[in-house]
Amino acid sequence: MKKIVLVAAAAGLLSLTACGSNTPAENAADAQADNLEATADNLEDMADNATTEASEDALENQADNLHEAADNVEDAGEVNAM
Secondary structure, eight states: OHHHHHHHHHHHHHHHHHHHTOOHHHHHHHHHHHHHHHHHHHHHHHHHTOSSHHHHHHHHHHHHHHHHHHHHHHHHHHHHHO
16 A cells, blocks of 8 residues: 555656646747647537538638647747757
8 A cells, every 4th residue: 555655646746847847938838739729629619510511621621720730839839948
């Protein structure tokens, strides 16, 4: 039982260390990426409710582009933090 508690405590400390090591640039990039992802998710929901195939495709393309942009923002935040 003591070993399980020790392992759980060590895992918790490692996760806290990982969270606290983000730079302000990484945090800003993560926030921006999260906003882009949320907007993309909204566009996907709109595409599901689209009345024509063309508008559904257009909305899905916009959502895909925003997902890519979010990935690029996160990558840039990681590179700038180094």
